[in-house]
Amino acid sequence: MILKDKTIIYAVSPTAKAGQKQEQDVAFFLRRAFKDHKKVFVINDFKFSHNDETAQIDHLIIYPYGFVLVESKSIKGNVKVNDFEEWTRSLGSQWSGMPSPIKQVELQQKLLRELLYENRENILNKLLGIKQQTFGMRCWDNVCAISSHAIIDRETMPKNVSKYLVKTEFLVDKLKDIMKLKDSVVKKLNPFETRPDFSDDELLSITSFLMSQVKQTASIPEKITEPLKPYVQASNSVPVSIACKNCHERSDYLVKSGRYGYFIKCNKCDTNTPLKTPCLSCTSKNTKVSKKQTTYTLQCCDCESSTVLIQ
DSSP states (O other): OEEEOOEEEOOOSHHHHHHHHHHHHHHHHHHHHHTTOSSOEEEEEEEEEETTEEEEEEEEEEETTEEEEEEEEOOSSEEEEOTTOOEEEEETTEEEEEOOHHHHHHHHHHHHHHHHHHTHHHHSOEETTEEOOOGGGSEEEEEEEEOTTOEEOOSSSOHHHHTTEEEGGGHHHHHHHHHOOOOHHHHHHOTTOOOOOOOHHHHHHHHHHHHHTOOOOSEEEOOOOSTTOOOOOOSSOOOOOOOOTTTOOSSSEEEEEETTEEEEEETTTOOEEESOOSOTTTOOSOEEEEEETTEEEEEETTTOOEEEEEO
16 A cells, blocks of 8 residues: 655756656556555655654555665666675766665664654554564565666675665565565464564554654655656745744845855844755755756755755
8 A cells, every 4th residue: 555655856956856766666666566455555755853863765665564664776877885885886987986875774764763662652552451562573674776777786796785785677576575475364374474463453553653754845746657757847846944043034035145155144133044954855964055047956965856945
């Protein structure tokens, strides 16, 4: 069951558009496989905050035995990982380093586990007054879905990294192998199935809680109907709310450019507030602000997402 579709953001740079395209393709395959499944729940583009931290999981899957986090990564050329688990990729004849998507999704999982653990008593039911096993005993898996046209050098790649990587068209097979779901009759006849599972009521409670945590971003929802379709730039993206850092004024200001980039000058308290902030998706500080006519956009150089700040 698809609880949340992929959200289309206002992408400007070619890399951001390619990254969004990859997430759309993954969302399509997940919809095709699990849209009618009563035991598998998919939340695409799951952004949440906890303990003053924010994370964005490209695709979160909840099923009776646990959770799978899927990180989408658009790579057109070769991808290599050395023995130190440092990533490089090629673009034409040029090679450059890139952040490890495996480490990125590990951090996302850590924050998600903390969020669920701290709210466990409100989420999970009690059986005969005794609290059942919580989230720590469940299955937790991470997968990185790489573009289908990427070339993965698995011969030199550490095995503990290679096992997490899968090309997009093989993702569903990988997920089914991880989840190992059986119907209720087969499960009862299988003496080797020892994984604790969530009841239907607990799955409903978990998914309801997670959906209540979804952070709304400057985006346009779009139903994924087919893979590999051309990207169409949204023209009516809703900008996020910009406010003065001193008096929190949200409308009476002027946008100016200075030595350190674009900023707003508040007409009420005369305070300058920079437009450059950490990424709203991955919290990276490696961002920049660009201007096109009257539109100011925050672009992340790490996760390659873009968010309209002022329009």
